[in-house]
Each structure stands twice: as structure tokens, then as C-alpha cells.
Amino acid sequence: MTGPAALLRGLDRRGVNLLGFVACAGALAFAMYAQYGMGLTPCHLCIFQRVEVAALGVVFLLAALHNPGDAGARLYAVLVLVVSAVTAITAGRHVWIQLQPPGSVPGCGADLDFMLEVLPLMQVIIKVFKAGGECAKVDFSLLGISMPGWVLVFVALAGAWGVWGNWRRSES
Numbered sequence: 001m002t003g004p005a006a007l008l009r010g011l012d013r014r015g016v017n018l019l020g021f022v023a024c025a026g027a028l029a030f031a032m033y034a035q036y037g038m039g040l041t042p043c044h045l046c047i048f049q050r051v052e053v054a055a056l057g058v059v060f061l062l063a064a065l066h067n068p069g070d071a072g073a074r075l076y077a078v079l080v081l082v083v084s085a086v087t088a089i090t091a092g093r094h095v096w097i098q099l100q101p102p103g104s105v106p107g108c109g110a111d112l113d114f115m116l117e118v119l120p121l122m123q124v125i126i127k128v129f130k131a132g133g134e135c136a137k138v139d140f141s142l143l144g145i146s147m148p149g150w151v152l153v154f155v156a157l158a159g160a161w162g163v164w165g166n167w168r169r170s171e172s
Contacts, residue, residue: 034147053151087151
């Protein structure tokens with residue numbers, strides 16, 4: 001049997017994790033292009049999603065470099081699941097905010113750098129998740145899906161990929 005499905009089944013764990021890392025790096029590269037190439041300013045929740053996708057990429061990279069046995073790989077599967085779930089929660093919240101009627105989300109607050117300087121980290125996180133008006137604005141969409149919607153799709157697929165690739169038994 002040939003084709004993409006056979007190729008994916010033929011990948012070892014290291015290959016699965018390297019592809020996961022490359023996908024995360026690609027997602028972050030697009031975010032940088034959107035900011036600096038397209039001139040889109042990221043909101044607080046966008047920044048959090050970037051950090052979380054970077055963390056997912058680090059888990060994939062560590063798993064690829066470590067290339068553990070079955071028990072260690074399952075630990076990486078759980079880490080991939082946790083990080084992708086946290087990212088999905090952030091992106092899902094962002095999508096929900098964007099779906100609210102105009103004017104129902106409070107106006108913008110202080111910028112993230114200022115809040116990090118003057119507030120404890122937990123208060124910053126809570127304030128960011130409450131989100132301001134800038135998080136409700138849709139600056140970019142592709143096929144009718146906003147950027148946080150695509151982040152949600154991406155982390156669902158990347159998370160499933162990482163769990164599948166690391167949970168399965170090695171064929172040694």
C-alpha cells in the first residue's frame with residue numbers, strides 16, 4: 001500500500017515529532033509574517049497563543065531529540081495533549097470573543113508589557129483572558145475562519161498527531 005497514509009504509518013516517533021516541531025515553527029513563522037509582513041498587530045490572546053504554540057514545538061523537539069522508549073514516548077504524548085489542550089482553550093476563548101456582538105466586549109486596556117511590569121503574573125493572565133476590544137476585532141480570515149480559529153484547528157490536528165505518534169508502540 002502506497003500513498004500518504006502508508007508514508008505516515010511508516011514514520012518512526014522521531015519523524016513524527018520532527019514534523020510536529022516543523023509544523024509549529026511554520027505556524028509561528030506565519031504569525032511573524034502576519035505581524036511584520038502584513039502589518040497586523042497581535043492582541044494579548046494572540047501573544048499567548050504564540051507562546052503556547054512555541055511550547056508545543058519545544059515538546060515536539062525534545063521528544064524528537066530524546067527519542068525515548070514506549071514509556072517515555074507516552075509521557076511526551078501526555079505533554080503534547082496538555083499543551084495543545086491549553087492552546088485550544090486560549091484559541092477557543094479568542095474565537096468566542098470574536099463571535100460576540102459588536103460593542104459587547106469591553107474596550108482595550110493597558111498593553112501586555114506594561115501589565116507585566118506592574119501586575120503579578122496571575123493577574124495579567126486573568127486580565128488577558130477577560131480580553132479587551134482588540135481581541136474581538138477580526139483582522140484576518142481565510143475561508144471564513146479567523147486566525148484564532150485556524151490556531152484552534154492547528155492545535156487540534158497537531159495535538160492528535162503528537163498523541164498518536166507518541167502513544168503507539170514502537171515496532172522494534
